[in-house]
Amino acid sequence: MRYLLAAGLMGAATMAAAETPVLTVLTYDSFTSEWGPGPIIEKAFEAECACDLRFVTGGDGAALLSRLKMEGAASEADVVLGLDTNLTAEATATGLFAPHGQDWGANLPIAFADPNFVPYDWGWFAFVYDKTKLASPPKGFEDLAASDVKIVIQDPRSSTPGLGLVLWVKQAYGDRAGEIWTGLADNIVTVTPGWSEAYGLFLNGEADMVLSYTTSPAYHIGAEKDDSKAAAPFVEGQYLQVEVAGKLAATDQPELADKFLAFIGTDAFQTAIPETNWMYPAVTPAAGLPASFSTLIQPEKTLLIPPAEVPEIAKAAVEEWRAALSQ
């Protein structure tokens, strides 16, 4: 009897050990929503990992990093997906991330290599306009400043695209950035807290152009069968945003986390990206890009401040932006 009981207990213990392991991925809001890539990726990964993939959300990219700093090594997350190249230096400085060890190559417009982060998608920032309302869009920042075209932008102190724009102007114009902002002051209808408010104002006709991505028109073509939106190519070049994922050093599922980072480079993950996240996939799927991406502008020049230099440059550039627009 005693042996039986012991055997039973042993059985229960092995049962517990064999319970499905859980991989927790911390990501931003729109990634996990039912129309985002989250559900597709969850299904595809669970089909091959014999695990339970759980998404935990925390606002947008910048908020994810804040939350990580808040939780430190106690975070339940194993993988963080949704930081971008403006945040990787700070994220690395926290010491919370482990090297990913992945060797799959991504096709980005510029060389990208970071020991702690793998790219999963990318896009160029651009001003999006309505072709039926604006016949000849401005060709660059100076052209825009000289025109009476009205734009709506995001605040760099609370939004990722807003910060991207400030860095774009900074890299293109260096010491003249403040001057450019002063020239743009009368073109700016207003500054919004985040991307969605700005885009909403643009769609409601409050501005002629909005700061978004070169891929935004693809959404209108793919999801709404509307080809009236376009992105304006700028002579300075377009600023790049690369979105990345990384493994936390404190993870209790290191093998699963590695498996997931490898999975990011596969077609199963990458095919989900274009028409749910409306960005370019980091690795072009075998089947190519969807038709909605075929008419998008291809920038001649890609701008990106090296991620390691961003923390230093961003603070001063945002202050310069604030001072120029506060006069």
Add this chain to the structure above:
Amino acid sequence: MTLRLAALSVAALLAVLILGTALAVALNGGAAGLTAGDWAAVRFSLTQAALSALFSTLLAIPVARTIARRHFPGRGWLITLTGAPFLLPVIVAVLGLLAIFGRAGLVNRLLEAVGLPGMTIYGLHGVVIAHVFLNLPLVVRMLLLGWTAIPAERFRLAQSLDMGAGAVFRHLEMPMLRAVLPGAALTVFVICLSSFAVTLMLGGGPRATSVELAIYQALRFDYDPPRAAALSALQFILCSGAVLLAGLIARPAGFGGGLDRGEAIPAPGGWRRLVDAAVIALAAVLLSLPIGAVVAGGLSGLHELPASLAPALLRSTAVALASSALSVSAALVLALAVARGQRGIELAATLPLAASALVMGTGLFLILRPWVSPEGLALPVTMMVNATLSLPFVFRLLLPEARTLLADWSRLMASLDMEGRAALRWVILPRLARPLGFGAGLAAALSMGDLGVIALFAGERQETLPLLVQRLAGAYRMEAAASAALVLVTATFTIFALLERGGRLVRA
């Protein structure tokens, strides 16, 4: 005695929730320093909040007075409608206003049609217009409660003394305004002081920055908790100053008790009739236009609404009702204690107005983090924070009436030895039913529309309706977002109207 204790413990709990959470945030990092930009934000915040409070209260007087003394078809609905702007989620309200006053809005299209130059709403004046739109109705409601609290016998006496409209204003309405207006102005001032989205979206640029934006940046973007805590402290100091100032101005009206005969307030005839009709018409139009725009904007995407709408709506409703119950009970205890003359409670009841939901949520998160997982915290923390943030409004609504009640009825209650539950059941609850119903509706509505904290740590299946609206908009689905917002506004308004009209029926 028990009331004193209860009030003290509620006030202490509030202090922990507000100051304790700010302290938890402060202790989570390096050194804090305020920048030149922060001081500019303080200056702008003070300017726009003062102007918003001034215009909201001044313009509310004629509107409230007219509604109080005139009877016209749809009066009950107009009174309910005055609750609406305040119930709109801020972004929705801003979009509604822009549909009327924006660059592509109704007003500019009309101006263009008749060949006049257009107007722009972006700038300090736009921030003030939006705040007046959002808050004037709230002040109207507070004043209406004041007018109905003047015993009908006093108006009859004024008539028998052959007093003119001017004399009635001086002797009856002025003392009531002096009792109610400072608190109302204070409420608007502090709300506007911590306004974030309205200021940013209508301010037109970084000139128009609020302290709240700096707090948001410090917590969500740069993760600099001590800075966020320092900015919070700054908001508390400004708020406390305003509370003290309002306390110096306010005086109880001292009308004495009446017989509760629900007689109409006598209204003057002649040219004043026309003026009053114009005031009503103007108020009704200004209130309903932006709301109409919200409805019109939300109809087209109704077929695109995701399946997750219903559970999100249920979740929001449950959180709203729970936080409303909490908020109203706590506010009743505090208001009765302040009416009895207990000191220091009023500040505790007003402080949450200046509290940042983000700081409170983050602080609770940091305090509770070692014991509970963030996902388990999402809804309870949201409920707690929403209850705390709506308490000052409910308290403001209850306070003048609680003062009147104790002044007029405490002798009778004492002579009958009526205490505790009996007093609550026979005197306090029936006499305070109106502000209690309104307060409960308001607290529920504020919670319904609040996105604040849930966005910090919602899990996969903990979406509230405002969060769903944000997620839809964040994924390009603007039409669906507008429709989800319409569902949110409709549900919010329904809950508000049920609770508020319930309170009015009890007192009918």
